Amino acid sequence: MNEFYLRTESIKADEIFDLFVAGKEDLNIIKALRSPEPCILEGSRGTGKSFLMRIAQQEIDASENTCVPVFLSFNVSSLINTDDAHQFYHWMLAKSLRALLNALKKKGFAVSTFSAGLLSRDEMDDGEAIERNLEKLVKEFEASYKSGASVNIDALPDIEEVKEAIQEICVDNGISRVYFFFDEAAHVFRPEQQRQFFSLFKDLRSPYITCNAAIYPGVTYFGDSFEPIHDCLYKVIERDIRDPGYIQYFKEMALKQADQAVRDAIINNADLFATLAFSGGGNPRMILKTIQDLPKFNSSNVDQMLKDFYRTKIWAEHTALGEKYKGHKSLIDWGRDFLERTVIPTLQSYNETRKQKRSEESSIYFWIHKDAPETVKEALRLLTYTGIIRKTDASIRATRSELGARYEVKYGCLLSLFANPHSESKDFYQTLSVKKYVEFGKSHSAYSSISELSSAIEDDEKFVTSVQAMMHRPISVLSMLSKWQIEKLQQAKIHSVEDLYRKTEADLIEHIYGVGPARARVIKNAVAAELLEYLSG
Template sequence: MKDYLFRTEDIKPEDILKYFVESKADRVVIDALKNRNPTIIVGSRGVGKSFLLRVAQKELLEGLVDSDSKVFPIYLSFVKSSLLQTEDPEQFKHWMLAKLCSATIRALSKAGLLGTIPKSAKILAGTSDVTDLPPTPIETITEQYENSWKKTAEVIDSTAIPSVDDLKEALEDLAEELGIERFVYLIDEAAHIFMPANQRQFFTLFRDLRSHCITCNAAVYPGVTNYGETFQPTHDATTLSIDRDVLSSGYVENMREIVEKQAESSVLKNIAQNGKNFAVLAYAASGNPRILLKTLAAAPKLNSTEVNEAIKDFYLSKIWAEHSALAEKYEGHKALIDWGRNFVESIVLPELKKKNDQYLSDDKNTSTYIWLHRDAPAIIKEALRILSYTGVLMEQESGLKATRAATGTRYFVNLGCLFTQETNPALTGIDIARGLTVKRMTEFGANHSAFKPVLEKKIDIDGVKSFNLANQLKKSISVLDLTSWQKSKLDEMSIKTIEDLLTSTEQKLKTANYVGDVRARQMKNAAFASVFEYLSG
């Protein structure tokens, strides 16, 4: 059986539309990314943020050829920000500017628009001679920052990096010289999730780059993004959440179409024969295509036994392992992370299970929602935000009135986690999912007794002090989200740690049995994507 493509990084940009299953919500996001107003898309890992950025890029590029559009897209990822380890106090700002310049030059060169090098392009390249592209001095600086974890004492000369104002002026001149109406930046992995200082710097730059010929768009994670004081999400950008509504009538069909883009004929046959079991997996994924593909890969026959085992394995073990792993990387958040898990596993899920059993026996609508009072302690809200990052919860609506006219926020509890409370999820999960209503919520007031354990602890939530790259590089590759085959091949080559993998070349990867040029490149891309995803949170 072939491997599913779990990550957008595994798909060639030119092939992205082959895997695109459009929904109304997706179209709203894509059109917003293509429009003039800056847009921030918010979603937990695996919901498709990177994919939609790439779709927007592809559609804009096609528009340059097939229509009179003069909007030029530039996709770039800031996923390597966790590797910056220099003594430069402004390393993140300098690296971001260098990254933007490098990505712009690269995209324009690839599109064949730099046959004659405009003066403004030389500013972006950091040199008066751009005839030797690549690499330009700016690209060299970018690479030096990204390799600084290897040589932390190395001093990087950042004088060639333009200031924000110089960058804006260069882009404005470049747009005029090349006949481009507007540059659209599609920035993935906007900033390291537990480094608030980096996040604030990013959104300051995001705001400062606004111009008649520049639009910045970014993909961020829910709950853990710090916008800073100078950036106002409601005023400085359009913020859109990527949520596939499990209550919509076409939800299961949309998820099935996503699977059809990749699944083999035998799996499609099993889906047709076991539609109810597939629906249970689709509902369990709670709108997350990556999770659906992973659980489907674990249950290709889609019989009840496989489905039950896949749900128990992923939502009892793997999703919580990812959540708890955050505590190892960010010790300042450990008490919050541990309390959040205990809160959901020991209090929220059993309570929802108890209520749903009664609702179903009385032929009433079911629930997977909780509500938190707006005056609940900030530390509790922070814990729930981290749960939203890992996909255990999804923040849905704030300012919502509940019992006694109290105001608070409603959260959606991952259905897969809820299904683990069932003896036979394949049998009873479908009734819970199809009976859901947002009108039923389990409420947690401002001073709920469940909050007491974490309130009694001294908690440092300054993630900057918590993250230690050196410690993470020593971790085994077993912590990475790779296939069994990929891990076995890395083991063959004695690649044991994350650092071993980061320093490996394609040439070394080709020394494994049955790994040629193409597969070595694919394996390197998948492995590195997994490394950077792990390091970023």
């Protein structure tokens, strides 16, 4: 089979529009990215966040000569390691200014002496000299991982000077707006970097500046100063396999990249293509990857591909995250075990029972109680990052009117377990019902091995260092706790986060009057939520 583009970075600028399929939701996202309001675009790995931002950038560039789009990636952010507490913020600012000056130069816009002076505190008034200085600063930050050496940022302007300079540049050149497109917004397993990114994102807001950023679901920490509901347009890339135009959308996407032999195979084997497209659960990279790796377009090869990819490869990628990010390893491994050994077998059993009863209903959905341990929720968030599951609803009522979140397991992960996946797919898909799901309560037995945070964290020096300061903070920093709960804890001589961390739910129930199982779980979840932010961070 021919080679497909699986990453936007591989696509040349003049080819990107030729590969674009204009789905309704895609057009809505692009409209938001081109609006004056800042926009956050959320999507799992391989869903096309970078691609849509590139489309928006090029549309602005082509149709609005009074606007300047600036596209930059922070994908090397994990290399930043200096003794500057705000190192990531300063690196991002320097990199953004360098990219802006480069974009202005390409469009032939001038930078006045006054604006140049605002962009540098070392009294430089030459735009090219400032750009070289910023380039040097960025390289020093990116080399800091080797030695942890400090970087001299004396010449870097503060944020108000930056906004004033950009306004001056816009007025002088008749520019109505500068659009920053931040790809790989912040390293997903370094929460402190994410908090600094969203501080910059908010700080840059002005009548002349719009910021857009791509983020991952589940593993993004906005910090205290940024509120997604109030501070931006929030868009999510979701391609539901139940949507009427789903197959046609992905068929057009594949045909745009396919050579003649693959085009003919897709057109002449519509059912086989539908099986592959549904299995990918709306993820373009997974769908194109499975088509690309087929030796021949027939049912036996499709069956084998589904088994290889959705039984093995997709899980191996998730597990590999644990090897790369040690602080999350136990959470990542537990999440995989929970899905493979508990959720999916339960769904299989449910579907088989419904089939035996000749009930035309099947499910790829499961529900988790809102008061499940925080470590369980974190493990599920990591599964949404890799795209193995998708949260479809944040708060729905299940049995006994209890509230919880509903998730969708990747269609291919269930389908691949059939002996003959392709021949089963049509009936399985047609009987899917989002109203049918298996439930896991707040104290399910599968949680026992991960419910205490201490069992979910590698006891290594890196983690100890990263949470040490947090452990000594007062319990009043735990935003999930009510004033009454904080007072009760203090009366029980529990004053710091560490004091609370070392107490079990049973300890809280025994020693604090008025605290039963439900409140004990809320209190323990509060401390777990705070500490989980510092994992590997």
